Amino acid sequence: MDLIDEFEILLGKANVLTGADTAPYSTDWTGKYTATPLAVLRPADRDQVAAIMRLAHATRTPVVPVAGRTGLAGGALAEGAVMVSVERMNTIRAINPTARTATVEAGVILSRLHDAAAEQGLSFPMTFGARDSAMIGGLLSTNAGGSNVLRHGTTRALCLGLEAVLPDGRVLDVMGALHKDNTGYALRDLMIGAEGTLGIITAAVLKLVPQPRAHATAMVALPDLDAALELLNTLQETSGGAVEAFEYMPDTYFRRLAFCHPELRPPFKQTYAVAVLIELGATAPRDAATDPEGRLPMTSLLEEALARQMETGKVIDAVVAQSGAQRAEMWQRRELAAEITFSRQPAVDNDIALPLDHVGTFLARMETRLPEIDAGAETITVGHLGDGNLHYVVWPTLCGDAIKEAIREAVEDEVAALGGSFSAEHGIGLSKLSTMERRKDKVALDVMRAIKTALDPDDIMNPAKLLPPTG
Amino acid sequence: MDLIDEFEILLGKANVLTGADTAPYSTDWTGKYTATPLAVLRPADRDQVAAIMRLAHATRTPVVPVAGRTGLAGGALAEGAVMVSVERMNTIRAINPTARTATVEAGVILSRLHDAAAEQGLSFPMTFGARDSAMIGGLLSTNAGGSNVLRHGTTRALCLGLEAVLPDGRVLDVMGALHKDNTGYALRDLMIGAEGTLGIITAAVLKLVPQPRAHATAMVALPDLDAALELLNTLQETSGGAVEAFEYMPDTYFRRLAFCHPELRPPFKQTYAVAVLIELGATAPRDAATDPEGRLPMTSLLEEALARQMETGKVIDAVVAQSGAQRAEMWQRRELAAEITFSRQPAVDNDIALPLDHVGTFLARMETRLPEIDAGAETITVGHLGDGNLHYVVWPTLCGDAIKEAIREAVEDEVAALGGSFSAEHGIGLSKLSTMERRKDKVALDVMRAIKTALDPDDIMNPAKLLPPTG
Numbered sequence: 001m002d003l004i005d006e007f008e009i010l011l012g013k014a015n016v017l018t019g020a021d022t023a024p025y026s027t028d029w030t031g032k033y034t035a036t037p038l039a040v041l042r043p044a045d046r047d048q049v050a051a052i053m054r055l056a057h058a059t060r061t062p063v064v065p066v067a068g069r070t071g072l073a074g075g076a077l078a079e080g081a082v083m084v085s086v087e088r089m090n091t092i093r094a095i096n097p098t099a100r101t102a103t104v105e106a107g108v109i110l111s112r113l114h115d116a117a118a119e120q121g122l123s124f125p126m127t128f129g130a131r132d133s134a135m136i137g138g139l140l141s142t143n144a145g146g147s148n149v150l151r152h153g154t155t156r157a158l159c160l161g162l163e164a165v166l167p168d169g170r171v172l173d174v175m176g177a178l179h180k181d182n183t184g185y186a187l188r189d190l191m192i193g194a195e196g197t198l199g200i201i202t203a204a205v206l207k208l209v210p211q212p213r214a215h216a217t218a219m220v221a222l223p224d225l226d227a228a229l230e231l232l233n234t235l236q237e238t239s240g241g242a243v244e245a246f247e248y249m250p251d252t253y254f255r256r257l258a259f260c261h262p263e264l265r266p267p268f269k270q271t272y273a274v275a276v277l278i279e280l281g282a283t284a285p286r287d288a289a290t291d292p293e294g295r296l297p298m299t300s301l302l303e304e305a306l307a308r309q310m311e312t313g314k315v316i317d318a319v320v321a322q323s324g325a326q327r328a329e330m331w332q333r334r335e336l337a338a339e340i341t342f343s344r345q346p347a348v349d350n351d352i353a354l355p356l357d358h359v360g361t362f363l364a365r366m367e368t369r370l371p372e373i374d375a376g377a378e379t380i381t382v383g384h385l386g387d388g389n390l391h392y393v394v395w396p397t398l399c400g401d402a403i404k405e406a407i408r409e410a411v412e413d414e415v416a417a418l419g420g421s422f423s424a425e426h427g428i429g430l431s432k433l434s435t436m437e438r439r440k441d442k443v444a445l446d447v448m449r450a451i452k453t454a455l456d457p458d459d460i461m462n463p464a465k466l467l468p469p470t471g
Numbered sequence: 472m473d474l475i476d477e478f479e480i481l482l483g484k485a486n487v488l489t490g491a492d493t494a495p496y497s498t499d500w501t502g503k504y505t506a507t508p509l510a511v512l513r514p515a516d517r518d519q520v521a522a523i524m525r526l527a528h529a530t531r532t533p534v535v536p537v538a539g540r541t542g543l544a545g546g547a548l549a550e551g552a553v554m555v556s557v558e559r560m561n562t563i564r565a566i567n568p569t570a571r572t573a574t575v576e577a578g579v580i581l582s583r584l585h586d587a588a589a590e591q592g593l594s595f596p597m598t599f600g601a602r603d604s605a606m607i608g609g610l611l612s613t614n615a616g617g618s619n620v621l622r623h624g625t626t627r628a629l630c631l632g633l634e635a636v637l638p639d640g641r642v643l644d645v646m647g648a649l650h651k652d653n654t655g656y657a658l659r660d661l662m663i664g665a666e667g668t669l670g671i672i673t674a675a676v677l678k679l680v681p682q683p684r685a686h687a688t689a690m691v692a693l694p695d696l697d698a699a700l701e702l703l704n705t706l707q708e709t710s711g712g713a714v715e716a717f718e719y720m721p722d723t724y725f726r727r728l729a730f731c732h733p734e735l736r737p738p739f740k741q742t743y744a745v746a747v748l749i750e751l752g753a754t755a756p757r758d759a760a761t762d763p764e765g766r767l768p769m770t771s772l773l774e775e776a777l778a779r780q781m782e783t784g785k786v787i788d789a790v791v792a793q794s795g796a797q798r799a800e801m802w803q804r805r806e807l808a809a810e811i812t813f814s815r816q817p818a819v820d821n822d823i824a825l826p827l828d829h830v831g832t833f834l835a836r837m838e839t840r841l842p843e844i845d846a847g848a849e850t851i852t853v854g855h856l857g858d859g860n861l862h863y864v865v866w867p868t869l870c871g872d873a874i875k876e877a878i879r880e881a882v883e884d885e886v887a888a889l890g891g892s893f894s895a896e897h898g899i900g901l902s903k904l905s906t907m908e909r910r911k912d913k914v915a916l917d918v919m920r921a922i923k924t925a926l927d928p929d930d931i932m933n934p935a936k937l938l939p940p941t942g
């Protein structure tokens with residue numbers, strides 16, 4: 001019997017897509033890659049995923065697990081492989097307001113979880129532009145980041161437990177709702193961020209936190225990145241760690257934003273080389289209640305800190321949102337980042353992380369180095385400065401892959417020299433395989449390969465992703 | 472040439488202890504285990520550790536890495552193995568107040584790091600009773616917990632990067648000071664909590680946080696554990712997540728404390744079935760500045776929350792510390808826990824974690840189940856209630872190992888039925904091997920063994936710890 005027939009018996013004909021029906025699954029939203037899956041399987045539950053993997057294991061069929069397919073690294077492409085989409089496994093099994101946990105299946109869309117938590121006055125504090133499409137299984141598999149990592153950590157930090165189907169169809173159950181569990185190796189953390197190369201995450205228990213009752217939000221211009229880090233540290237101290245976002249948006253970003261969206265009002269009368277979007281979240285009622293003058297304590301705190309820094313020239317200009325509409329306007333400018341950085345091609349995009357105190361050094365070094373490669377090259381940068389995470393995009397003016405490669409190498413050189421990472425939050429997928437080979441600690445790569453071989457000896461789980469081929 | 476001679480050439484004679492010189496290393500402070508190491512090696516640096524492991528690998532010599540040897544699970548015992556003590560690798564390489572990181576070697580004693588961070592107005596927020604002996608390498612290898620996990624997470628959450636020597640002597644360098652790094656599998660998190668079975672952690676970059684400027688501390692009696700969890704959630708909301716400790720100290724604990732330390736003043740005029748030690752940390756200056764009546768805002772906030780809960784009977788009694796001396800007195804009672812729970816033998820001690828809303832159910836079920844095994848058995852419980860972590864100790868009155876085993880099984884049954892963990896923070900070591908075999912998800916155990924075999928095929932790294940023998 002043909003493999004497709006066997007999958008149809010397992011899942012029903014309607015949930016085994018082949019031929020033209022797989023077209024919507026043959027590319028991702030970056031448009032950078034296309035690939036034709038052998039078939040797209042849509043299991044209803046964990047047991048069907050396990051049955052799929054047992055069959056794939058027996059027949060050595062490559063399997064690519066996918067969720068919302070909003071990744072930026074090509075990890076969900078499935079050339080010549082069976083794609084397993086968790087989209088139908090979309091039940092929010094429980095929101096527990098007392099223990100502050102959510103138990104969800106891998107196909108739950110992020111914004112649905114946001115809404116379900118909000119109904120209980122709670123928040124799942126992971127968010128980013130693709131929240132209406134991205135699914136929990138993808139967030140976990142890529143250890144997704146976003147704008148609130150500063151306060152609440154990456155997806156890994158928000159996951160208490162999970163279950164996953166291994167490459168041979170066995171189910172790994174580390175699904176506890178536990179804040180402490182020292183019973184052996186950190187398998188949960190190993191599955192998170194493995195980009196589907198070690199198994200298929202099918203469900204998870206996630207942490208919820210109190211929903212902020214109010215926000216204090218500002219756009220702030222600064223003389224340099226050292227002043228930005230000083231402001232961040234000051235705000236963390238004065239607010240008791242309430243800074244939720246600290247987003248870098250320099251002049252290069254605002255110029256492109258104005259070009260693509262001339263209808264948007266700029267935040268300042270002029271552009272500044274260094275600007276950040278800052279947001280503090282007030283969960284305590286005392287911080288959400290306005291004072292006799294109608295001001296929120298968090299807003300006053302933010303304004304006072306900015307005024308103090310302004311006196312010594314460490315803040316140049318600042319606009320504090322005075323309404324929800326002004327806050328939304330500030331965030332709209334930030335959330336157009338993916339659109340506007342992809343709006344010009346060719347682009348060499350780099351998702352990098354640096355030690356917090358080395359971000360400015362990196363940018364300064366690139367200002368010298370980039371013109372040596374391509375005198376006319378422009379950059380556009382945006383990023384999560386509080387995490388040391390920049391999306392540093394270069395638009396070359398000279399043609400050819402060699403120039404792009406030279407730019408990429410220069411970025412990687414400087415990142416490596418400063419102890420940084422060449423993939424902060426987007427992961428490796430297909431897009432960073434060669435960088436992974438060149439730049440990752442060789443012993444770390446060997447250890448990863450040893451783990452991969454131990455758990456997936458036939459290399460059927462999302463093959464040729466994350467780990468570069470050997471030899 | 473004899474192996475000891477070769478180690479002497481590598482490290483110098485003074486740093487290779489044998490015979491009677493190994494006596495201080497032949498037991499740990501629990502006194503439960505003794506073991507005779509072949510030799511105790513005291514390398515000066517990572518390269519010496521690597522040289523030791525290359526030699527051990529070539530000769531298939533078992534190696535047990537140790538640090539402060541304050542663990543409770545026997546993980547640092549080295550019968551017939553070479554012990555590698557990181558005690559001489561005790562340099563604090565850097566405290567970076569701007570990036571808020573500490574770069575430390577594995578042999579740095581925890582309280583020394585506390586002091587070094589405090590000099591910069593910062594805090595390494597992991598603490599527990601053994602802080603004057605415990606070393607960073609041990610904290611990392613056991614993913615240590617303690618009293619502030621509620622706010623800051625376990626050791627794993629406080630580590631940004633590390634380096635480790637693998638079983639074959641290669642060095643794994645994932646030593647970045649990065650808040651985000653999605654370049655492959657979570658090897659840092661895998662090494663943390665592996666109890667030295669996958670390699671020897673030699674140095675790490677740790678997170679620092681602002682030092683609390685003031686504390687609000689109270690002893691609170693409650694009608695039941697549901698009321699305790701409600702109070703915790705209320706305090707987290709009203710304080711904006713400033714609860715640093717929420718420690719369970721019931722009547723059984725205070726009775727034993729009074730017996731062992733009659734000189735200590737009890738917190739209340741009577742004992743209560745459910746009591747907690749609560750501490751809020753104020754990092755923001757506004758929370759550390761006293762109001763016109765000389766009161767700290769965090770203290771007022773705590774008192775107001777307690778008063779509100781008292782009105783509805785959800786708090787029965789409360790004492791709020793009015794001075795540093797009163798705060799110290801409250802913590803002294805808590806920090807005697809290890810001493811007083813070990814003060815009576817035989818004792819069946821269980822370091823368990825439960826979902827936050829199931830802790831009361833567990834204790835209620837044990838109240839029924841325990842007398843069926845041993846009618847006279849007494850319990851003493853203390854724990855980190857905010858993390859769902861109980862140290863549940865039973866003193867049997869009937870003799871024999873069978874009774875102890877029956878008690879242990881009953882605890883494990885109820886923990887498993889409620890989705891809990893049989894080792895919350897102490898780890899597995901030698902002491903929980905049989906429980907690991909019986910209770911850990913079988914697939915998880917297989918995955919751990921596959922990883923162990925892949926990285927340490929000759930089983931020379933802390934053999935016979937953490938993973939129960941097969942077959």
